[in-house]
Amino acid sequence: MDTVITRKSKKLKIASLAGIAILAFSLMAYFSFTKKRSLNVTASEIIIKAASDEQFEDFMTFEARVEPLHSMFVNIVEGGSVQEIFAENGTHVEKGQALAKMYNPNSELSYMTQETAIIEQMNNLNSGKLNIRNQELGLIKDLASIEHDYNDAKRLYELNKKLFEKDVISRNDWNSFQENFRYQTERRDQIKQSVQREKASNRIQIAQIDRSIATMEKSLEILRDNKKNFLITATQSGTLTSFEPIIGKTYQVGESIGKIDLQQGYKLVADVDEFYLEKVAVGQKGNIEFKGQTVEVTVIKVLPEVKGGRFQVELAFPEGSKLALQQGVTFGVRLILSGKEKQLVISKGQFFQETSGKWIFVVNGDKAERRAIKLGRENPDYYEVLSGLKAGERVVVSSYADYKDVDELNLQ
Incomplete structure (x- = not known):
């Protein structure tokens, strides 16, 4: 009896082959991505340093030049x-x-014009004051004449009064003398009051004129002083x-x-990288080496304005120090940012330029493996290690320019 054989589906066969291919590709990709990227390097071509616990002192160094303490x-x-x-x-x-003399014809002409105008105004005011006084003098003369007429009228009044009482003169004549005396009296009183008012008014006007003249005299003095500014002293x-x-x-x-140095001592002036702007403050201590001796200096001024990526710092020498300094000479300043304290540190190196302190190669036998780390403060010698390393572990501190994409170094 014949046996019936069922033919396998071609679709199932194709699906199986595709699954095997996908699985193989996935395994290849996994091993490709998980396999460490390594590079063979010669051990003598790299610099290896050990992390260690040291007395860490946060300080910075920079060049500073000697300048006069005070200058104008x-x-x-x-x-x-x-x-x-x-x-x-x-x-x-x-x-x-006198240091130098300047010349400006336009300014000189302007000064001359202003001076002439002020002098002319002063002359006009003086003329006005003279006119007021002449008017007052005229009133005084008029008053003297009126006073004379009054005295005559008074004398005739008193004389004729006696004659009238003795019936020597008629009533009409007496009335005439009496009326004239009354008129001269009223006339004199009115003129006196007018002269008094005029004098009071004149005093006010003359005082105003005198103040105006005094102001113009000051303006003229300032103007003439300004003309002296052409001469620089x-x-x-x-x-x-x-x-x-x-x-x-x-x-x-x-x-x-130019400048005038007052020869009252010296200071140090330095242009410091803006990276240290938040770290430098007035009162911080530092030192320099001068003729084999260590001399302490103190920050006295920080100018926070940044120009060209740098800001300016001024430092003073100890009060009473008599150092034979010379303007323009430069010194290396070591500025203390914090006191000494024991910290885990690694030596500074070129690796920081590629890693920014986020990772480093740690040596383990004949290999150096990439490891994440965290760095803190720094000084010219060390970086402070906050995490990722232990004391005694050795690290590569030379340049990583050729190792940026490498996970492991094979040391040969």
Whole structure:
């Protein structure tokens, strides 16, 4: 008897083959992605250092130049071109000594016009004051004449009164003398009151005129003082530095053409990387090496304005120190940011440029494996290790430029 054989479905066969292919591809991809990327390196070409517990001191170093403790700028007060130069750069100058002379024909003409106008106004006010006094003098003369008429009328009144009482003169004549005396009396009183009012008014006007003249005199004095600004003089005694004006060159108002160092001591001025802006503060201590001795310095000023990625710091020497310093000389400053304390640290190296301190190669036998770490503070010698390493573990601190995408180094 024949046996019936069932044929397998082609679809099932194709599905099985596809499943096997997908599984194989997945396994290949898994091993590809999970397999560590390694690189063979020569051990002598890399730098290996051990993490260790050290007395960590947070400090920074920078270069600072010696500058005078106090100095004053020589500024242009009246803009113009340089006409004459009377002093040389680097020489000692005394207060009030002429340094240079500026020339500006437009300003000089303006000063002359203003001066003429002020003098003319003062003359007009003086003329007005003279007219007031002449008017007052005229009133006084009129009053004297009226007083004379009054006295005559009074004398005739008193004389004729007696004659009238003795019936020597008639009533009509007596009435005439009496009326004239009354008129002269009223006339004198009215003029006296008028003169008094005029004098009071004149005093007010003259006082106002005098105040106006005084104000104009001050304006004229200021104007004439401003004309002196064409002559640039030393505001203090000291050494003239950075003074290099050029004959004929035009300078603007407020422009500086030099400095006067007051020779009252020295300070250090440094341009520091903006990275340290939040770390540097007034009062912090540091030191420099001067002729084989360590000299302490103190931060006295921090200028937070950042220019070109740097900010400025000023440091002072100890009070009363008599160091034979010279302007322009530079010193290496070691500025202490925190006191010494025991911390786990690793030596500084070029690895930080590629890793930013987030990972490092840790040596284990003949291999160096990539490991995540966390770094904290730093100084010119060490990085502070916050996590990821233990004391005694060795790490690669040289450049990782060729190892950025590598998980493991095979040391040969």
